Amino acid sequence: MFVLDASNFKKARITIFLISINVLxxxxxxxxxxxxxxxxxxxxxxxxVELEIWRLFTSMFLHGDIMHLFSNMIALLLFGTYVExxxxxxxxxxxxxxxxxxxxMFSLFLLPLNVISLGASxxxxxxxxxxxxxxxxxxxxxxxILGLFYVFYFVFSSFSPGINYFAHIFGLLGGFSTGFVFxxxxxxxxxx
Numbered sequence: 001m002f003v004l005d006a007s008n009f010k011k012a013r014i015t016i017f018l019i020s021i022n023v024l025x026x027x028x029x030x031x032x033x034x035x036x037x038x039x040x041x042x043x044x045x046x047x048x049v050e051l052e053i054w055r056l057f058t059s060m061f062l063h064g065d066i067m068h069l070f071s072n073m074i075a076l077l078l079f080g081t082y083v084e085x086x087x088x089x090x091x092x093x094x095x096x097x098x099x100x101x102x103x104x105m106f107s108l109f110l111l112p113l114n115v116i117s118l119g120a121s122x123x124x125x126x127x128x129x130x131x132x133x134x135x136x137x138x139x140x141x142x143x144x145i146l147g148l149f150y151v152f153y154f155v156f157s158s159f160s161p162g163i164n165y166f167a168h169i170f171g172l173l174g175g176f177s178t179g180f181v182f183x184x185x186x187x188x189x190x191x192x
Contacts, residue, residue: 008081014089015080018096019073022120025061026069037062042104045113056108060100062118072120079127083179086134091182098178099126103164103171110166122167126175133179 009016029037039052042059046052063069084092103122111117 008085009077012081012084014092015076015084018080018120019076022061022063022069022073022076026063026066029062042107042115042117044108044111044115044117047108048113056101056104057097059104059118060097060120060123063120064118068119072124075124076120076127079124079131083127083130083134087130087179087182095126095130095175095178095182096123099123099129099171099174100167102126102174103167103169106170107164107166111164115164117164117167119164119167121164122171122174125168125171126178129172129175129177130179133176133183137180137183 040055040058041062042055043052047055063072080092080096083095087095100120100123103125104117107115107117107122
């Protein structure tokens with residue numbers, strides 16, 4: 001059953017750590033260091049032409065404004081806690097970073113060269129996908145239906161101007177498939 005309470009949030013130490021890093025980076029770059037900020041965001045031309053590959057990773061910790069940060073961190077708290085408590089810590093980190101990197105890679109190849117992209121959304125959509133894979137593995141039909149509505153709503157809202165829908169969609173698919181593989185592998189071990 002998909003229920004979270006205060007004790008769950010206390011156990012989700014990696015999720016809290018990721019939120020802390022995102023918040024610290026936001027306030028650090030809000031005060032100054034604009035040049036450094038632009039060395040870390042995903043600028044497709046810099047990655048392709050100048051091979052600044054680190055941008056695919058560092059951009060996952062940067063946010064454009066306080067509402068961008070706030071909405072992502074609320075989603076990270078909810079879905080991160082649930083996924084972290086239902087997978088091993090290592091699997092949780094893999095789901096998070098694989099999803100974020102998949103979202104950023106597809107953004108790299110499907111968006112124009114001059115596009116600037118940043119935010120934890122791809123990784124967070126990966127956590128939403130992993131949550132859906134958990135609901136399917138548990139065969140919780142009412143929550144699966146609710147989860148699908150939720151996913152469709154978020155994917156649909158991703159097509160608003162200024163939102164990197166490729167990071168959202170492919171992050172979601174990355175998280176769903178990674179979560180599904182981990183759950184399937186765990187079930188096959190449990191049957192032996």
